[in-house]
Amino acid sequence: MNSKYTFYLSILLIVAGLFAGCNEDDWLQRTPKDRITDEQLWNDPNMILGLLANYYDRLPQLAGVFNTGTNAEFDDAMWSGHVDQNWRNDINYGDDYARYWDYTFIRDINLSLENMEKYSVKLTDVQKNQFNAELRFIRAYVYFELVKRMGGVPLITTQLIYDGSGDPSSLQVPRAKESEVYDFIYDEIQAIKNNFTVTEGSRTRANKYVALALQSRAMLYAGSIAKYNNLMSAPISTPGAEVGIPASRAADYYQKSLSASKEIIASPEYELYNPGGSSKGENFYKLFMDKNAKEVIFAKDFMTGKVHGFTYDNVVRSFRSDIEGSSMLTPSLSLVESYEYLDGSEGTLKDKDAAGNYIIYNNMADIFANKDARLYGTVVYPGSQFRNMPVNMQAGVAIWEDGEYKFRIGNLGTTYEDGKVLTGFDGPKDDDQYVSNTGFYLRKFVSENPQDGVRPSLASNWWTWFRLGEIYLNAGEAAFELNDPSALGFINKVREVHGGFPANSLTALTIEIIQNERRVELAFEDHRFFDLKRWRIADKVWNGQDSDSNAVVHGLYPYRISRPGHSDDGKYIFERVRPTRFKRARFFRMANYYSSIDPAVLNNNPKLVKNPFH
Amino acid sequence: MKRNYFYIILCIGALFAGCEYDNFDEPKSTLSGNVVYNEKPVGVRTNGPQLELWQDGYALRYAIPVYIAHDGSYSVSLFDGQYKMVRKAGGPWEPQLNDTITINVKNNTVYDVPVKPYFTISNESFQHTAGTITANFTVNKIAEDANLAQVRLFIGHSVLTDQNKNEQAMNADLSGITPGEQSSLSINLSESLKSLDEVFVRVGVRANVTNEFYYTQVQKISLN
Numbered sequence A: 001m002n003s004k005y006t007f008y009l010s011i012l013l014i015v016a017g018l019f020a021g022c023n024e025d026d027w028l029q030r031t032p033k034d035r036i037t038d039e040q041l042w043n044d045p046n047m048i049l050g051l052l053a054n055y056y057d058r059l060p061q062l063a064g065v066f067n068t069g070t071n072a073e074f075d076d077a078m079w080s081g082h083v084d085q086n087w088r089n090d091i092n093y094g095d096d097y098a099r100y101w102d103y104t105f106i107r108d109i110n111l112s113l114e115n116m117e118k119y120s121v122k123l124t125d126v127q128k129n130q131f132n133a134e135l136r137f138i139r140a141y142v143y144f145e146l147v148k149r150m151g152g153v154p155l156i157t158t159q160l161i162y163d164g165s166g167d168p169s170s171l172q173v174p175r176a177k178e179s180e181v182y183d184f185i186y187d188e189i190q191a192i193k194n195n196f197t198v199t200e201g202s203r204t205r206a207n208k209y210v211a212l213a214l215q216s217r218a219m220l221y222a223g224s225i226a227k228y229n230n231l232m233s234a235p236i237s238t239p240g241a242e243v244g245i246p247a248s249r250a251a252d253y254y255q256k257s258l259s260a261s262k263e264i265i266a267s268p269e270y271e272l273y274n275p276g277g278s279s280k281g282e283n284f285y286k287l288f289m290d291k292n293a294k295e296v297i298f299a300k301d302f303m304t305g306k307v308h309g310f311t312y313d314n315v316v317r318s319f320r321s322d323i324e325g326s327s328m329l330t331p332s333l334s335l336v337e338s339y340e341y342l343d344g345s346e347g348t349l350k351d352k353d354a355a356g357n358y359i360i361y362n363n364m365a366d367i368f369a370n371k372d373a374r375l376y377g378t379v380v381y382p383g384s385q386f387r388n389m390p391v392n393m394q395a396g397v398a399i400w401e402d403g404e405y406k407f408r409i410g411n412l413g414t415t416y417e418d419g420k421v422l423t424g425f426d427g428p429k430d431d432d433q434y435v436s437n438t439g440f441y442l443r444k445f446v447s448e449n450p451q452d453g454v455r456p457s458l459a460s461n462w463w464t465w466f467r468l469g470e471i472y473l474n475a476g477e478a479a480f481e482l483n484d485p486s487a488l489g490f491i492n493k494v495r496e497v498h499g500g501f502p503a504n505s506l507t508a509l510t511i512e513i514i515q516n517e518r519r520v521e522l523a524f525e526d527h528r529f530f531d532l533k534r535w536r537i538a539d540k541v542w543n544g545q546d547s548d549s550n551a552v553v554h555g556l557y558p559y560r561i562s563r564p565g566h567s568d569d570g571k572y573i574f575e576r577v578r579p580t581r582f583k584r585a586r587f588f589r590m591a592n593y594y595s596s597i598d599p600a601v602l603n604n605n606p607k608l609v610k611n612p613f614h
Numbered sequence B: 001m002k003r004n005y006f007y008i009i010l011c012i013g014a015l016f017a018g019c020e021y022d023n024f025d026e027p028k029s030t031l032s033g034n035v036v037y038n039e040k041p042v043g044v045r046t047n048g049p050q051l052e053l054w055q056d057g058y059a060l061r062y063a064i065p066v067y068i069a070h071d072g073s074y075s076v077s078l079f080d081g082q083y084k085m086v087r088k089a090g091g092p093w094e095p096q097l098n099d100t101i102t103i104n105v106k107n108n109t110v111y112d113v114p115v116k117p118y119f120t121i122s123n124e125s126f127q128h129t130a131g132t133i134t135a136n137f138t139v140n141k142i143a144e145d146a147n148l149a150q151v152r153l154f155i156g157h158s159v160l161t162d163q164n165k166n167e168q169a170m171n172a173d174l175s176g177i178t179p180g181e182q183s184s185l186s187i188n189l190s191e192s193l194k195s196l197d198e199v200f201v202r203v204g205v206r207a208n209v210t211n212e213f214y215y216t217q218v219q220k221i222s223l224n
Helices: A002-022 A045-057 A083-090 A103-119 A125-150 A178-192 A208-231 A247-266 A280-286 A310-314 A333-337 A364-368 A373-378 A468-481 A487-497 A511-521 A528-534 A599-604 B002-022
Strands: A077-079 A296-300 A329-331 A396-401 A404-408 A421-423 A463-467 A555-562 A572-577 B029-037 B050-054 B064-067 B073-078 B081-087 B096-105 B108-110 B119-129 B132-141 B148-156 B168-171 B182-188 B198-207 B219-222
Touching: A045 A103, A045 A125, A077 A083, A103 A125, A125 A178, A125 A208, A125 A528, A178 A208, A178 A247, A208 A247, A208 A296, A208 A463, A208 A468, A208 A528, A247 A468, A280 A373, A296 A468, A333 A555, A364 A572, A373 A511, A404 A555, A463 A468, A468 A487, A468 A511, A487 A511, A511 A528, B029 B096, B050 B073, B064 B073, B096 B108, B119 B198, B119 B219, B132 B148, B132 B198, B148 B182, B168 B182
Parallel strands: A396 A555, B029 B108
Antiparallel strands: A077 A329, A296 A463, A396 A404, A396 A421, A555 A572, B029 B073, B050 B064, B050 B081, B081 B096, B119 B132, B132 B182, B148 B168, B148 B198, B198 B219
16 A cells, blocks of 8 residues: 555655756747857858859859760760760750759859848958858859850849739849850859959969959850851841850950959969979969969868879879779871961971871871960870870771772780781770870869779869959950950960960960960860850851861771881871761750750749740 | 579569659650642741741640641651641741641551642753753742742752752842743852752742742752
8 A cells, every 4th residue: 555655656756856857948038059049140151152162163164163974065076985874976956955044043052142231240340251252153154154155144133922812923033145144244243243252362263363364264255146146147036136246345344354353363372373393284284283283272171081083084094093093085187287387387297298198297296286385284185194104095006008008907905927016005996985086185173093983082183263364265255356466465465474375476376366366275174165155156166067076086006007017117197087086066056055944943933035946 | 692682672672663664755746748839838947937836725825836847748756646737937838827638657657748839830840951951840839928039040059058058059030030030040050069960959948027938849950
């Protein structure tokens, strides 16, 4: 009886104790441990920085940030990787090619800007202005990506909030004019450029000069669309100017680009990469690998744990350190030939003389001798070195038979009956995968460190969004279009420092020279497609014709002469080839100047005007 | 034991029975015809210009692309119903975005789509003499606001011969071409074409507002 009483009493006590615990307000109003509130986020600079890292990571690209595949879809290279991606050599630019419509990202940024105003009480004004400026820079960059692919797009700078009325029309914003989007980018940069007080000197976060670099590039695009679109026999435009900029605005845009470029060039913070003690070609390669290069204005950094597979993708075949991969992006002959000779003559390689006879070379590299040093920094060609070792490139052996040279080829790394190399370990080999089909490999961005080509550790060299070399070319082009005599100096400076040309190598400029200079300097840096579009020559360069040396990617194969007893025995000749894997000439239609808008987007917003030809 | 087998068979049978509800029938009707001007089919680049089909009555609208063969013919598999055909921009003819054609598709419907090319070529004839092909033709201006950009003779070794796929091609000197009057264009065949028994030829004309040619129908020319 007594023990039963004690038992009930203790149960009663325990239950009462539970209730006592509940009384505490703290228990019900604890800070959640699995989520971050807006108040916490917008009052903690470190957390905001974490959010910004996410946004920087989402900056858009088409063929940038070590995007191996897309770079194989233009005229600078073809795909020599796994055959399952051979469609890149057979690409038909669809109406939606290069389509971009990331309003999720725009909304994220707008939301951040508004929430920082709403919730932040602990941040100093300096911090607030800094973060505000970075967010608006990222938004301006995204709008630039939108306008260069789609033309004028709806300019949304605040959250769009549905009022629940059943009528969504207040959320359906029509497209701005193409010029209005460029003007928005310019105005934003003017508003924020002096607010970056925390990130001065940074290479990976936006600052004044990063914003000016965006101005330099975006205003150049706007100026050239204003000029060259109206020079077309049938300019591409819409009645509401969602596409097309009046020619009268060209000078204004070029001037805005030039003034930004000049300000960056004048800054002691940046200089063209030019260390002593190594060759110009080596320097041009190292410019992208050296994270202390003062040429770089804005980069996307990589490090252990955040890596990219570009070296795995593109390393020279016999230098690969993984069991697969290598050789995916292989530069085209037309790119190699666009690098001029140092004496200023055209870059066409001298493989045959005027009579059609092969020109004989003692060494394979001789045919590439005296070329623009940027060729060495961009492309691994036969007879050159990689990782301080000679590459083993030779397509086959040329045998003298019946009064002409006949070619013998074998598998990679085979020996001919004379005991010497038949086909090198690095090819080139036609119609094969993971070996160059063009006779060239990529050097730019491919790491010298063998470990960088091994999965999963991979490579951590950074991606340069903006660098001073481009700014010089932007300045040169804008000045040229404005008939400003300083144009020549900007272009010559880049040719001298990066290309190894003598000082003042050019005495006169044409737009074609500038176009070629951008092709060779900025190859594989996500410029070519957009440059050809803004000059309105994409449909002429990529004209879809099988006979065109630019629209079709060609290669150049080196052969060793085996002709015992003859003075040419053991020397080399070169043969131009059209790789079997390259299927279809690049064909850029008028419809590709502005990508089509997704029909789902058009369904949601009937106020949107379609782009021309769609 | 026997009972077990019975159950297994029953279960498998049930699986098959379910399939019927999951699948839609494939579209069984076809819409076909030619793209025509003045009741003559318009030659195009194979798989080049496109038409669009739309269907009303659904919340979301997506275009059905219609591809056109080199001779101007097209064919689409559809469900029965009412469709709208749009002659969109980008072809060798004037876009007629607001002048929609309504087509009722039932079983095998044949419909010729009328278009208004910027330019056409008529009265074309081709002669071959000793490795030279001469084309005689008349360029006609149809649309008022387009200018002549290119007149081009194409030679190929297959029936799919056009601006993108050809073995040899030659531009006419535009100053020598007057719309409505006869013009001619000669080309010396390349060595590799001369060795063939026959080649395929057509003439194209392009207006400045498009990058697609209007082509004559492909003709086979015997070289022997």
